[in-house]
Amino acid sequence: xxxxxxxxxxxxxxxxxxxxxxxxxxxxxxxxxxxxxxxxxxxxxxxxxxxxxxxxxxxxxxxxxxxxxxxxxxxxxxxxxxxxxxxxxxxxxxxxxxxxxxxxxxxxxxxxxxxxxxxxxxxxxxxxxxxxxxxxxxxxxxxxxxxxxxxxxxxxxxxxxxxxxxxxxxxxxxxxxxxxxxxxxxxxxxxxxxxxxxxxxxxxxxxxxxxxxxxxxxxxxxxxxxxxxxxxxxxxxxxxxxxxxxxxxxxxxxxxxxxxxxxxxxxxxxxxxxxxxxxxxxxxxxxxxxxxxxxxxxxxxxxxxxxxxxxxxxxxxxxxxxxxxxxxxxxxxxxxxxxxxxxxxxxxxxxxxxxxxxxxxxxxxxxxxxxxxxxxxxxxxxxxxxxxxxxxxxxxxxxxxxxxxxxxxxxxxxxxxxxxxxxxxxxxxxxxxxxxxxxxxxxxxxxxx
Numbered sequence: 001x002x003x004x005x006x007x008x009x010x011x012x013x014x015x016x017x018x019x020x021x022x023x024x025x026x027x028x029x030x031x032x033x034x035x036x037x038x039x040x041x042x043x044x045x046x047x048x049x050x051x052x053x054x055x056x057x058x059x060x061x062x063x064x065x066x067x068x069x070x071x072x073x074x075x076x077x078x079x080x081x082x083x084x085x086x087x088x089x090x091x092x093x094x095x096x097x098x099x100x101x102x103x104x105x106x107x108x109x110x111x112x113x114x115x116x117x118x119x120x121x122x123x124x125x126x127x128x129x130x131x132x133x134x135x136x137x138x139x140x141x142x143x144x145x146x147x148x149x150x151x152x153x154x155x156x157x158x159x160x161x162x163x164x165x166x167x168x169x170x171x172x173x174x175x176x177x178x179x180x181x182x183x184x185x186x187x188x189x190x191x192x193x194x195x196x197x198x199x200x201x202x203x204x205x206x207x208x209x210x211x212x213x214x215x216x217x218x219x220x221x222x223x224x225x226x227x228x229x230x231x232x233x234x235x236x237x238x239x240x241x242x243x244x245x246x247x248x249x250x251x252x253x254x255x256x257x258x259x260x261x262x263x264x265x266x267x268x269x270x271x272x273x274x275x276x277x278x279x280x281x282x283x284x285x286x287x288x289x290x291x292x293x294x295x296x297x298x299x300x301x302x303x304x305x306x307x308x309x310x311x312x313x314x315x316x317x318x319x320x321x322x323x324x325x326x327x328x329x330x331x332x333x334x335x336x337x338x339x340x341x342x343x344x345x346x347x348x349x350x351x352x353x354x355x356x357x358x359x360x361x362x363x364x365x366x367x368x369x370x371x372x373x374x375x376x377x378x379x380x381x382x383x384x385x386x387x388x389x390x391x392x393x394x395x396x397x398x399x400x401x402x403x404x405x406x407x408x409x410x411x412x413x414x415x416x417x418x419x420x421x422x423x424x425x426x427x428x429x430x431x432x433x434x435x436x437x438x439x440x441x442x443x444x445x446x447x448x449x
Contacts, residue, residue, distance in 0.1 A: 005425055006425075007422060007423035007425060008423055008424045008425040008447055009395075009420060009421065009422055009423065009424070009447070009448040010405070010409060010420065010421050010424035010435075010445060010446065010447055010448060011412065011418050011419070011420040011445070011446050011448055012408070012409040012410070012411070012412025012413055012418060012419050012420075012443070012444065012445045012446075013412060013413075013418045013444040013445075013446070014392075014412070014413065014414065014415060014416065014417075014418070014444070015258060015413050015442055015443050015444045016258075016260070016442055017258060017259065017260030017261045017262070017308070017442060018251070018254055018255050018258050018261040018262075018263050018413075018438075018441040018442045018443060019261065019262055019263065019441060019442055020263065020264070020440060020441050020442075021263075021264050021265075021266060022248070022251035022263055022264070022265045022437055022441060023243075023266065023437070024243050024244055024247040024248050024251065024265060024268070024431075024437065025051045025052070025053065025243065025244055025247055025431060025432070025433060026049040026050050026051040026076065026241035026242070026243060026244060027051065027203075027241055027242050027243065027244040027245070027246075027269050028051050028053065028055060028056060028102070028244055028246065028247075028430055029102065029175070029201060029203050029244075029274075030203055030207070030239075030241050030242065030269075030299075031047075031050050031051040031056045031059075031241055032055070032056060032059050032100075032102050032103055032106055033106070033179070033203055033204060033207050034047045034050065034080075034207070034239045034241060035047070035050075035056070035059050035060050035063050035070065035078075035080060036059065036063065036106055036107065036110050036183065037207055037208070037211050037234060037237075038063075038068070038070075038080030038082050038236065038237075038239075039063040039066065039067075039068035039070070039080055039082045039083060039088075039110075040082055040083070040084065040085050040087075040110060040183075040186065040211075040234050041080075041082035041084065041211060041234040041235060041236045041237070042082060042083075042084045042233055042234065042235070042236070043081070043082065043235070043236035044079055044080065044081050044082075044236050045079070045080045045082065045236040045237050045238070045239065046077070046078075046079055046236075046237075046238045046239070047077070047078040047079075047080065047239045047241065048076060048077050048078075048239070048240050048241065049076050049240055049241035049242070049243070050076050050077075050078050050241055051241065051244060051430070052076060052432065053428060053429050053430045053431060053432050054098055054099065054100075054428050054429045054432070055098060055099060055100035055102070055103055055429045055430055056100075056103075058096065058097050058098040058100055058103055059097070059100065059103040059106075059107065060072075060078070061096075062091075062095050062097065062103070062107050063080065065091040065092070065093065065095055066083070066088040066089055066091060066110075066111065066118075067083045067087065067088055067089035068080055068081060068082055068083055069081035076241075080236075082234070082236065084233065084234070085186045085187050085231060085232065085233070085234060086113075086114055086186075086187040086231070087114075088110070088111050088114045088116060089116070090116040090117060090118065091116075091118050094119045094120070094121055094154070095107065095118055095119065095120045095121070096120075096121055096122065097120060097121070097122045097126060098122055098123055098126065098429065099122065099123050099125055099126055099355060099400065099402070099426060099429045100122070100126065100429065101126060101129055101176065101354070101355065102176055104120050104122060104126065104131075104153070105131070105134045105176040105177070105179075105180050106176065106179050106180055106183060107120070108120065108131075108134055108135070108138065108157055108180055109134065109138065109179065109180030109181060109182070109183035109184045110183040110184070110186075111157065111159055112138040112141055112143040112157060112159055112160065112163075112180075112183075112184040113141050113142070113143065113159060113160050113163035113184045113185075113186070113187035113188050114159040114160075114187055115159055115160070115161040116159050117156060117157065117158045117159065118156070118157055118159075119154060119155070119156040119157075120153055120154065120155050120156075120157070121153050121154040121155075122153055123400060124400060125355050125356065125399070125400035125401065125426075126153060126355075127148075127152060127153040127154065128152060129152065129153075129353060129354075129355070130150065130151055130152065130353055131145075131147060131151045131152060131153060131155060132150075132151030133171075133172070133174065133177050134176065134177055134180045135147070135151060135155070135157075137166065137168045137177065137180070137181050137184075138157070138180065138181075138184055140164075140166040140168065141160050141163045141164060141165075141166055141184050141185075141188055142160030142161070142162060142163050142164060143157055143158065143159055143160050143163075143184070144157070144158040145157050145158075160188075163184070163187060163188040163189070164188060164189070164190075165185060165188045165189060165190040165191055165192045165193075165230060166181070166184075166185070166188070166192055166193070167192075167193040167195070168181050168192075168193070168194050168195070169195045169197070169222075170194060170195065170196050170197070170200075172349075172350065173196070173197075173198040173199075173200050173322070173323040173326075173350065174200060174350070175200035175201040175202075175203075175204070175273075175323075178194050178196060178200060178204065178226070179204040181194050182194060182204055182205070182208065182215075182226065182228055183204075185228045185230055186213070186228070186230060186231070186232070186234075187230065187231060188230045188231075189230050189231060190229075190230055191227050191228065191229055191230065192227075192228045192230060193225060193226065193227050193228075194225075194226045194228075195222050195223050195224070195225050195226075196223050196224040196226070197222070197223040198223070198320065198323055199224055199273060199323060199324075200273060200323045200324075201271065201273040201274050201323070201324070202217075202271070202273050203271070203273075205217055205226060206298055206299070208228065210237055210298060211234040211235055211236075211237055212232060212233070212234055212235040213228060213229070213232045213234060214228070214229035214232060215227065215228045215229070240296060242267060242268070242269035242296055242299050242301050243265075243266070243267045243268050243269065244268075244269070244430075245268050245269050245270065245271075245274050245275060245277070245278070246274075246327045246328060246403075246430070247430065247431050247434075248265045248268045248304060249277055249328045249331050250331060250406050250407075250410055250431070250434065250438070251263050251265055251306070251437065251438065251441060252265055252278070252281070252288065252304055252306040253281075253306075253331045253332070253334060253335050253410055254410045254413050254414075254438065254441075254443065255306035255307065255308065255441075256281065256286050256287070256288070256306055256307075256308065256309045256312070256335055256338075257308070257309075257334070257335060257338045257387070257410075257413070257414040258308060258413050258414050259308050259310070259387075259414075260308055261306070261307065261308045262305070262306075262307045262308070263305070263306050263307075263441060264291075264303060264304070264305050265303065265304040265305075265306065266292075266303040266304075267296075267301055267303065268301065268302060268303070268304050269299050269300070269301055270290070270293075270299075270300045270301060270302050271299050271300060272300075272324065273323070273324050274324055274325075275324060275325075276321045276322070276323075276324030276325030276328070277325040277328035277331075277332060278304070279321070280315070280317050280321065280325065280332065281312075281332075281335065283315055284312045284313055284314070284315055284335070284336075284339055284343070285309060285311055285312045285313055285339075286306070286309045286312055286335075287306070287307040287308070287309045288304065288305070288306050288307075288309075289304070289305045290302040290303070290304060291303040291304075291305055310387040311340075311387075312335065312338065312339040312340070312384075313339055313340050313341055313384075314336060314339045314340065314341035314342045314343035314344075314382070314383075314384050315343060315344075316343075316344040316346070317332075317343065317344065317345045317346070319346040319347025319348075320347070322345075322346075322347040322348050322350070326348070326350050326351065326354075327354075327403060329345060329348060329351055329358065329359075329362075330358055330361075330362050330403045330404055330407040331403070331406070331407045331410055332345070333345075333362050333366060333373075333380075333382050333407070334366075334407050334408075334410050334411045336382035336384050337366060337369075337371045337382055337384055337385060337390050337411065338384060338385070338386065338387055338390060338414060339384035339386070340384055340386045341383075341384055342381050342382070342383050342384065343381065343382045343384060344379070344381045345379060345380050345381065345382075346378065346379040347378060347379070348378055348379060348380065349377060349378035352377070352378075354401070354403075355399070355400060355401040355402070355403070355404075355426075356398075356399035356400065356401040356404060357399075358401065358403070358404065359375050359380050360375070361396075361397065361398075361399050361401060361404045362380075362404065362407065363375050363380060364396070364397070365394065365396035365397070365404070365408055366382065366411075368394035368395075368396060369390065369391060369392050369393065369394045369396075369411060369415060369419060370385075370390065370391035370392070370393075371383070371384075371385065371390060387414075388416075390411070390414065390415045390416065391415060391416050391417060392411065392412055392415025392416055392417040392418060392419045393415070393416075393417035393418065393419070394419060394420070395419075395420040395421070395422060396408045396419065396420065396421050396422070397421070397422050398421045398422060398423045398424065398426060400423070400426050401426060402426040402427050402428075402429045402430045402431065403430075404421075405421045405423065405424045405426055405427050406427055406431065406434060408420075408421050409421065409424070409434075409438070409443075409445050412445075413438075413443050413444075413445075420448070424447070435447075
């Protein structure tokens with residue numbers, strides 16, 4: 001089953017050159033944080049370009065449940081009238097976060113230091129994902145949790161009535177864990193400190209500063225030390241959400257492997273903590289250029305131009321780059337299938353606990369389509385066959401994972417035989433216009449009836 005309805009089988013067929021502009025949706029990470037920080041501010045936050053995928057819509061619904069006024073004004077424009085830090089009301093019903101690990105973990109952090117109780121659930125995929133990585137540090141603030149075995153949803157959180165600030169070393173690179181701790185620290189007295197041994201996406205730090213929080217970051221021998229002063233009055237903002245680099249990855253990667261393609265993907269956020277895929281593709285020999293580089297809302301932005309690149313080669317992706325491209329490894333593995341030689345991807349154990357075990361899901365599907373894949377607990381390697389040598393022809397399991405489903409649709413655009421997925425429904429959680437956008441470029445993706 002998909003996360004919000006019956007399965008939607010899809011098949012992707014080999015197509016002619018992909019051409020045109022790919023106007024991808026707003027950044028999912030920034031969209032989630034815009035709604036949450038707007039709800040924690042005093043006054044009206046105006047948001048344009050919000051990603052209206054199901055994940056973000058579930059976060060908007062959750063903010064309403066906690067007492068904020070969240071209004072859809074149409075065309076990606078939203079208004080959030082916040083309740084202020086510590087102002088969340090107790091929800092009347094269970095908070096359903098659907099498929100969104102980002103949404104549920106950030107919301108848990110935002111409510112953990114308020115004296116209210118909330119119960120969280122999600123779809124089958126989300127309810128199978130570990131939450132202890134977030135609930136353990138939240139417990140240090142004084143938050144209590146009761147969930148299923150293994151720290152899984154459904155789960156009830158009892159917020160701390162008298163929270164204390166914490167000093168927390170993030171054990172594995174995770175922007176979700178870091179952000180949950182920082183959001184919890186907003187309503188704790190004194191200074192909350194988060195230490196990252198390895199840098200992850202820094203949208204939370206940037207946006208907290210933009211909303212008026214006192215937050216500093218310094219590099220020390222311990223790593224990145226982020227210090228937040230609690231109980232600020234956050235000031236409402238006007239936010240223009242940049243376009244999502246994780247969504248841009250799909251038309252970019254398709255253009256690189258489909259003969260004759262030339263695709264422009266405008267207005268993509270190139271925050272260095274998010275742009276690892278594009279750096280990796282260029283190292284592989286991709287014809288991928290940045291045009292009209294600029295800054296919007298404190299984030300670096302550029303137009304990406306991707307052209308068919310038949311001579312890409314396999315490389316070793318630096319392990320320290322994994323945090324900046326963790327969601328893009330599935331589609332990178334598709335590009336690697338069309339490169340020459342082995343692409344080795346170490347330092348990726350986080351992929352084992354995403355919406356699915358993404359290493360296993362991609363490895364099984366790629367092998368079924370004639371591609372050799374090796375894997376270990378925290379690494380995998382794709383043995384590329386070179387352009388025009390990928391057979392395809394298999395039906396792959398999406399495991400309720402939007403990025404797995406889209407990655408196999410990209411594979412089918414350049415493989416000899418069509419590639420199918422058992423359920424493309426989860427694509428709507430992050431990229432609801434995927435089919436129309438890719439079809440407009442010339443792709444042949446069909447829903448199987």
